[in-house]
Amino acid sequence: MTCIERASPALNQILLKLYSAEKPMEIDHHLYEFGSAEYHILSEASDPRVAFLSISTAPLCPGVLATNELSSYTIEMIKALCPAVVEIAESTREGYQLTLKLNLTKIPRGKDYIKVIKEISTVHSVILSSQLKEILWNFNSDDAIKGMHKPIKLVYNPREPFFVIRQPQQMIAVFPIRFAEKSDVIISTAFFQELVDVGSSDRYAKAPPCSWSAIPPPELRGEAFEDLSTNGGFVSFDISSHHVDGKRLDKTVWNLLNFNAYVRYHVKTTKGFIQRRMRKRLENLVEVLHHTESLEQVNEQITRHQGCSTKRLVRSSKYSILKQRWGNLGRKLKRIHFRLKIQGFGRFRQRWLRLPKFSSREYTKLD
Amino acid sequence: MSSTRRGNHHHHHQSPMASTLRPYLTCIRNTLDAAMCLQNFPCQEVERHNKPEVELKSSPELLLNPVLICRNEAEKCLIETSINSLRISLKVKQADELENILTKKFLRFLSMRAEAFQVLRRKPVQGYDISFLITNYHCEEMQKHKLIDFIDIDKEISELKMSVNTRGRLVATEFLKQFI
Numbered sequence: 114m115t116c117i118e119r120a121s122p123a124l125n126q127i128l129l130k131l132y133s134a135e136k137p138m139e140i141d142h143h144l145y146e147f148g149s150a151e152y153h154i155l156s157e158a159s160d161p162r163v164a165f166l167s168i169s170t171a172p173l174c175p176g177v178l179a180t181n182e183l184s185s186y187t188i189e190m191i192k193a194l195c196p197a198v199v200e201i202a203e204s205t206r207e208g209y210q211l212t213l214k215l216n217l218t219k220i221p222r223g224k225d226y227i228k229v230i231k232e233i234s235t236v237h238s239v240i241l242s243s244q245l246k247e248i249l250w251n252f253n254s255d256d257a258i259k260g261m262h263k264p265i266k267l268v269y270n271p272r273e274p275f276f277v278i279r280q281p282q283q284m285i286a287v288f289p290i291r292f293a294e295k296s297d298v299i300i301s302t303a304f305f306q307e308l309v310d311v312g313s314s315d316r317y318a319k320a321p322p323c324s325w326s327a328i329p330p331p332e333l334r335g336e337a338f339e340d341l342s343t344n345g346g347f348v349s350f351d352i353s354s355h356h357v358d359g360k361r362l363d364k365t366v367w368n369l370l371n372f373n374a375y376v377r378y379h380v381k382t383t384k385g386f387i388q389r390r391m392r393k394r395l396e397n398l399v400e401v402l403h404h405t406e407s408l409e410q411v412n413e414q415i416t417r418h419q420g421c422s423t424k425r426l427v428r429s430s431k432y433s434i435l436k437q438r439w440g441n442l443g444r445k446l447k448r449i450h451f452r453l454k455i456q457g458f459g460r461f462r463q464r465w466l467r468l469p470k471f472s473s474r475e476y477t478k479l480d
Numbered sequence: 481m482s483s484t485r486r487g488n489h490h491h492h493h494q495s496p497m498a499s500t501l502r503p504y505l506t507c508i509r510n511t512l513d514a515a516m517c518l519q520n521f522p523c524q525e526v527e528r529h530n531k532p533e534v535e536l537k538s539s540p541e542l543l544l545n546p547v548l549i550c551r552n553e554a555e556k557c558l559i560e561t562s563i564n565s566l567r568i569s570l571k572v573k574q575a576d577e578l579e580n581i582l583t584k585k586f587l588r589f590l591s592m593r594a595e596a597f598q599v600l601r602r603k604p605v606q607g608y609d610i611s612f613l614i615t616n617y618h619c620e621e622m623q624k625h626k627l628i629d630f631i632d633i634d635k636e637i638s639e640l641k642m643s644v645n646t647r648g649r650l651v652a653t654e655f656l657k658q659f660i
Contacts, residue, residue, distance in 0.1 A: 296585075299577045303645060308652040320656040356659060368658050379651050383644060387582070390640060391589045399596050 117371045117378075120234035121146055127154055128164075128230045132217055137161035147374075149271065150237045153206060162218045165202060167209035168236055173244040174267050183210050187243040191236060195229055241269065242366045248277070264333055266340070273373040274340060278332045284352040286369050287330055290345030290376065297380050298345045304379055305348055321350040321365075348372070501634075504551040511547055511559055512568070518616035521564040532565030532615050558608065565615045567601070569608035572633055582640050583609060587633070609633075 123144050131140055137158040144152040149171035156164040183191075188201065191211070197219045202212040215233065220226050248265055264276040264287070276287045290305075292298045305325040312323040327346045329336075350372075356365045523529040524539055533542045544561040551573075558569040572587075574580040587610045594600040599618055601611040610633065 296581045299581050300644070300648075303578050304648040304652065307645065307648040308655070311649060311652045312656055317653075317656045317660070320659040323656075361659070364658060368655070375655060379648070383647060386647060387585060387640065387644065388589075390643065391586055394586075394636060395590065395593060395596070398590075 117374060119238040119367065120231045121150070121152070121237060122234075124152055124154070124166075124236075125231055125234040128215075128233060129227070131156055131164060132220060132226060132230060134161075140164070146237070147270070151209070153209060155206075162216065164215045164217060165206070165212055166215055166233075166236070167206040167212040168240070169209040169211075170237060170240055171268070171271075173241060173269065174248055174265060183240065184243075184247060186247055187240055190239050190243040194236065194239065195232055198229060199233060238367060241370055242363055245366045245370065246362065264336060266336075269370050270373060275369075275373065276333060276336070276340075282353070285330075285332060286350045286352060286372075287333060288348045288372055289329075289340060289343045290348060290373075291343045292345055292380070295344075296384075300380050300383050301345050301376055304376065304383075305346070308348075319355070321352050321356055323351075324349050500551055504549065504555070504557075507549050508557050508559075511549065512566075515544075515547075515559055515561040515566050516614065516619055518564055518566060518614070518619050520616050530564075532567075532613060533562035534560050534565040534567045535613065556608075558605070565613060567605070567611060567613050569605040569611040570633060571607070572609045572637060578644065579637060579641055582644070583637050586637060586640065 121144075123146065127140065127142055127144075131138065131154075138156065138161075139158045140154055140156040142152070142154045144150075144154070146152070151169040153167040154164060155167075188211070191213070192199065192201065198216055200214045200216070202214045205212045213236070220229050245267070248267070264278045266274050266276055268274045273288075273291075275289070278285045278287065290298075290301060292301060302325075309323050309325055311317060312320055325346055325348050329341045329347055330349055333341060333347075350369065352365060352369075355361075520530070521533065521542065523531045523533075523536075524542075533539065537543060542563045546558060546560040548556060548558050550556040554571070555573045556571045558567075560567045560569075572583050574583050587604070590597070590600060591602050591604070591610070594602045599612050599614050599622075601613045604611040
């Protein structure tokens with residue numbers, strides 16, 4: 114499920130290829146990825162020790178952040194990725210928010226290089242996570258005093274925004290769900306019911322409580338109509354301080370950012386699962402049907418071999434009638450007595466005048 | 481006392497729905513058993529043609545009275561018989577929206593592949609979810625009671641729904657595990 118992995122698979126592959134190349138190679142790649150991420154990787158054969166990685170991403174919350182530039186907190190988080198290998202380049206490539214200088218010679222040899230390169234490939238997820246953390250931390254204190262918490266609209270995928278509402282004791286993340294097809298809506302609704310059911314069990318008491326409603330929750334009243342018109346209802350997660358402590362903050366933030374993608378992936382795979390089940394059931398049903406037909410043929414053979422005095426055909430189909438008539442004709446021909454006996458004619462007759470036998474395997478029944 | 485108690489170990493609490501299923505299926509089975517007495521009958525209207533009279537309905541003397549068996553408002557079975565063919569149409573219960581889409585998908589899937597089943601009609605009769613057309617040739621080639629067993633669709637849909645819900649539960653569990 115590449116949309117939920119932190120590391121960009123395409124970026125990871127290109128960096129691994131660059132690192133493992135036997136001869137210095139020139140690379141000038143542009144990449145566009147899910148979540149409006151744009152990458153540029155540049156490496157010159159004249160200086161194989163260094164590569165430049167530029168990145169640009171749409172702001173997570175266009176209304177809150179004043180400029181498109183990355184904040185100092187985000188840049189600090191990126192520097193902490195692999196301090197020995199990654200440096201912030203002095204000049205940023207035009208059209209991008211940030212350019213990183215990668216010192217390939219400082220990547221450790223041995224098996225660790227895969228881990229290091231994978232970590233570098235998570236740069237986009239680091240930017241998004243740090244942006245969301247800042248938004249959650251820098252809430253308007255005036256609003257908090259008045260008891261009003263305006264929902265913050267976050268846009269990871271342009272067509273699937275979600276909202277975060279800051280409250281005194283907790284935060285609520287609300288996901289409006291929309292699908293193009295009605296069957297997708299029904300499958301996702303069944304999934305949300307299971308999600309709410311599992312979340313309310315004792316075993317998952319530590320996970321954020323989850324709820325689903327067909328109408329917008331009260332916290333979202335006043336938002337734009339196009340944001341609140343859905344066909345799949347609204348899923349809400351109550352995030353408490355427990356879920357954002359220490360290392361859990363990263364996991365929580367990343368899971369929230371990818372919830373919509375997770376749901377869509379589940380709906381898609383469920384449809385494939387249903388199709389496979391139906392196909393398998395169809396094969397079983399056809400097998401049962403053919404089994405009943407083959408049982409009929411076995412019964413017919415048993416009745417014939419029993420040597421009944423009255424011949425009774427179990428099947429009176431056209432094929433068996435034709436076979437019977439042909440057999441009768443053949444027997445009549447064999448009983449013809451010739452008046453003149455010619456030496457060797459008997460052998461000639463057996464070889465050249467024998468009637469062909471129809472075997473059931475070669476005969477195809479005409480419908 | 482012990483012998484009587486031994487016989488009473490299992491007390492099945494049947495829901496009202498389950499208690500009506502058996503008589504419903506038995507009634508269909510008995511009706512089909514009686515109706516599947518088909519014989520070859522060439523078409524009276526067109527020379528050298530042999531058509532299922534239940535589809536044409538051009539000669540009333542060749543048709544029997546149709547039988548409608550209703551389990552409830554949502555589930556029913558229509559059996560139309562003629563001298564050389566028999567048409568069975570089923571309306572399957574759809575308790576919720578998920579069953580509704582699963583039923584539609586599954587029955588449409590089967591109908592699109594009707595040639596594999598021979599007895600299945602490509603398009604159901606109006607007002608029903610699935611239809612079968614059985615002719616005298618099918619009765620000659622296939623066993624009657626197996627044909628009747630083939631027609632139990634309810635169980636298929638219930639199993640499909642249960643597996644979809646089980647899968648959803650597993651996926652939900654995996655998602656929530658990430659927060660712990």
